[in-house]
Amino acid sequence: MNVKELVDTTRPDDGPLALYCGKCGSVYSLKAGLQMREYAEKCCLPKRCPGCDKDTGFSGLCHDCHDAKRFEVATKVPASEYTGWVAVGDDYFDSVASLIERRQDEDAPLPKYVWGTTETTWDGLDVESALENELENSFEDAIDHVTDMDELRAFVKAWNEKQSITSYWCDYKTAVILDEA
Numbered sequence: 780m781n782v783k784e785l786v787d788t789t790r791p792d793d794g795p796l797a798l799y800c801g802k803c804g805s806v807y808s809l810k811a812g813l814q815m816r817e818y819a820e821k822c823c824l825p826k827r828c829p830g831c832d833k834d835t836g837f838s839g840l841c842h843d844c845h846d847a848k849r850f851e852v853a854t855k856v857p858a859s860e861y862t863g864w865v866a867v868g869d870d871y872f873d874s875v876a877s878l879i880e881r882r883q884d885e886d887a888p889l890p891k892y893v894w895g896t897t898e899t900t901w902d903g904l905d906v907e908s909a910l911e912n913e914l915e916n917s918f919e920d921a922i923d924h925v926t927d928m929d930e931l932r933a934f935v936k937a938w939n940e941k942q943s944i945t946s947y948w949c950d951y952k953t954a955v956i957l958d959e960a
């Protein structure tokens with residue numbers, strides 16, 4: 780933006796050595812190639828979303844355009860046919876009904892669609908890696924000298940089976956359509 784040229788006044792015949800942005804003063808060395816002129820010209824220009832031309836301050840698609848693009852290619856499932864957790868921005872709900880209820884409580888409008896989720900379940904404690912971690916500061920192969928590994932394995936196996944930690948992750952491949960909900 781407002782590009783100025785830097786010339787070595789003792790060797791003016793060499794032409795400009797570098798450019799700088801008249802707004803922020805960032806220097807673009809012409810030694811680094813001719814595209815530097817383009818970079819200098821673009822420096823400090825407002826950065827806009829190529830999708831909707833909104834001034835975002837960063838290059839690339841804005842959040843809304845990014846979402847719209849994902850929506851385009853996602854599998855669309857009517858809310859009536861979807862069961863399970865859904866994701867809206869950073870919020871997760873255990874069902875579409877819970878989401879609707881919450882929005883009604885808050886008197887907030889419903890989105891046209893929300894994202895489905897995938898789930899991962901914690902497998903529990905891994906005895907070997909836990910022990911390796913614990914014995915990090917012991918001699919090499921100390922793990923082979925642990926007394927009664929079988930007892931520990933059996934205990935942890937039974938304990939692992941009691942665990943029920945399930946995590947839900949936004950699944951951008953599945954859009955749940957709320958229009959008719």
Ligand SMILES: [Zn+2]
Nearest residue numbers: 800803822823
């Ligand atoms: Zn600049």
Ligand SMILES: [Zn+2]
Nearest residue numbers: 828831841844
């Ligand atoms: Zn956009």
